[in-house]
Amino acid sequence: MAAAPATRLAALVEMLRDTQWLPAQRLRAGQMQQLAALLQHAFEASEFHRERLSSVGYRRGSPVTPALLAALPVLTRSEVQDHRAAIECRRLPAGHGEPIPIESSGSTGAPVRVLGSGLTKLFWNALTVRSHEWNRSDLKALAAVINFFPKLPPGGARRPDWGPPMNRLFQTGPCVGMHIVTPVDVQARWLIAQQPTYLVTHPTNAMALAEWFLAHGERLSHLREVRTMSEAHPADLRQACQSAWGARVADLYSSREAGIMAIECPHSGLYHVQSEHLIVEVLRDDGSPCEPGELGRVVVTNLHNYAFPLLRYDVGDLAEPGPPCGCGRHLPTLRRIAGRIRNMLVLPNGQTLWPSIAGLKMGRAAPIRQFQVVQTSLREVQVLLVADAPLDAAQAQTVRDIVAEALVHPFEITLSYRDAIPRAASGKFEEFKSLVPAPGRGTT
Ligand SMILES: [Zn+2]
Structure with missing residues (x-):
């Protein structure tokens, strides 16, 4: 035994x-x-x-x-x-x-x-x-x-x-x-x-x-x-x-x-x-x-x-x-x-949180080779995708739903295709990247 x-x-x-x-x-x-x-x-x-x-x-x-x-x-x-x-x-x-x-x-x-x-x-x-x-x-x-x-x-x-x-x-x-x-x-x-x-x-x-x-x-x-x-x-x-x-x-x-x-x-x-x-x-x-x-x-x-x-x-x-x-x-x-690395997500009310993006689910939803999620403003988030073929409407919706669930707040989510997603200059890969300046220390 x-x-x-x-x-x-x-x-x-x-x-x-x-x-x-x-x-x-x-x-x-x-x-x-x-x-x-x-x-x-x-x-x-x-x-x-x-x-x-x-x-x-x-x-x-x-x-x-x-x-x-x-x-x-x-x-x-x-x-x-x-x-x-x-x-x-x-x-x-x-x-x-x-x-x-x-x-x-x-x-x-x-x-x-x-x-x-x-x-x-x-x-x-x-x-x-x-x-x-x-x-x-x-x-x-x-x-x-x-x-x-x-x-x-x-x-x-x-x-x-x-x-x-x-x-x-x-x-x-x-x-x-x-x-x-x-x-x-x-x-x-x-x-x-x-x-x-x-x-x-x-x-x-x-x-x-x-x-x-x-x-x-x-x-x-x-x-x-x-x-x-x-x-x-x-x-x-x-x-x-x-x-x-x-x-x-x-x-x-x-x-x-x-x-x-x-x-x-x-x-x-x-x-x-x-x-x-x-x-x-x-x-x-x-x-x-x-x-x-x-x-x-x-x-x-x-x-x-x-x-x-x-x-x-x-x-x-x-x-x-x-x-x-x-x-x-x-x-x-x-x-x-x-x-x-992940950046913190900045919510419109100034709160910040760690975005829990389930990349695994995204890989199952569609033939995705690589992805990166980028917060471009307090309203918008872009999902960059390297995929074998463009996603059909249902797959695209599933990806948007997975990202929406992780971001808690109702951001406008768009998909954008790339040939490759490079690392940052530091050598690190930014799985979630925010282009929105983080609120100053002390803002909650
Ligand atoms: Zn040692």
């Missing part, structure tokens, strides 16, 4: 406590062993990968080396969009659980649908626990989550523990939650009433909150740490959180389809690649590896996804490899990650 989920999670967390201190060579050898098993499975169970692996001379039982991996072509988002059925593996080895559908609009507004498994979810949970352990989280303290989980009501909710995965292994303190489409001033007043020790939210929203607190001279005297994920950081976020609340920022670099790729090290502020779970490469345009200090494409091989092998998958982010960290862990580092 399979071990109970909490037992498996506890065992993996325990293993990760040891492996984080392994010498780099041992980590690399372990990765090659796992990669050999994954390639053999992908060769046997995925039509797309069989062809691709054959093209670089791989045969069943071939020795697996870093050179073989480097010879494999990079898997693009657009290939995942086009060849989903052929990439998918219908048979999963014992112990991997059931396939789990995963949808992601990724970091460049290009929606993809892939599969994960019980095992990839287990790693996600174990690495979440690891991030709390690295940051020495006080598990008894109150955590406030401002996110877009559908179950969070706009007025806020409370639960007696931090929820999964932490409540599976530990007795934690309570957690309060509020939906992120709540205007920032309402969130701020709610936080003052709650007085949390931890705040978990998206970087753009954290920045808007910090600015609100600075402008209003209000404090959150218990707040110790702001935990962020999913987006690149606005330039001054750490400084703003320090000034507003005396709180540090703990960041996590993940994507829904690739998993938790790197966790910020409290010792140095560098991000440690989660080598036990995936191989992360940072590549130049010509495909050669970047040196520390160079910004390149993030290409990931998830070593445990046997349902939808992501072999050298181009996540769509740019990052800069970092130097070794002084904490004693030999997990490689990234110094900087340029993923997606």
Whole structure:
């Protein structure tokens, strides 16, 4: 009989406590062993990968080396969009659980649908626990989550523990939650009433909150740490959180389809690649590896996804490899990650909020390759689309409905087609962009 989920999670967390201190060579050898098993499975169970692996001379039982991996072509988002059925593996080895559908609009507004498994979810949970352990989280303290989980009501909710995965292994303190489409001033007043020790939210929203607190001279005297994920950081976020609340920022670099790729090290502020779970490469345009200090494409091989092998998958982010960290862990580092960013939406009454645009739903509504939503005025919002063909009337209406739902206020929404949507000069991709000047600090 399979071990109970909490037992498996506890065992993996325990293993990760040891492996984080392994010498780099041992980590690399372990990765090659796992990669050999994954390639053999992908060769046997995925039509797309069989062809691709054959093209670089791989045969069943071939020795697996870093050179073989480097010879494999990079898997693009657009290939995942086009060849989903052929990439998918219908048979999963014992112990991997059931396939789990995963949808992601990724970091460049290009929606993809892939599969994960019980095992990839287990790693996600174990690495979440690891991030709390690295940051020495006080598990008894109150955590406030401002996110877009559908179950969070706009007025806020409370639960007696931090929820999964932490409540599976530990007795934690309570957690309060509020939906992120709540205007920032309402969130701020709610936080003052709650007085949390931890705040978990998206970087753009954290920045808007910090600015609100600075402008209003209000404090959150218990707040110790702001935990962020999913987006690149606005330039001054750490400084703003320090000034507003005396709180540090703990960041996590993940994507829904690739998993938790790197966790910020409290010792140095560098991000440690989660080598036990995936191989992360940072590549130049010509495909050669970047040196520390160079910004390149993030290409990931998830070593445990046997349902939808992501072999050298181009996540769509740019990052800069970092130097070794002084904490004693030999997990490689990234110094900087340029993923997606969202601007805050400005409502006609001056309130601002984080627009929760469901890019995934948009990808399902129509054959959309990439999108960007741009607020052009206090009345109008434009949806820029890269699509295989112009949308028909029903598809266009669905896209407008999805955007309207996220923006809360009845904006006039128009669609506009593009050949491509480039990144901002910073290297970051602006999934939601506002051309309306944000109201001055203090305006609510
Ligand atoms: Zn470190």
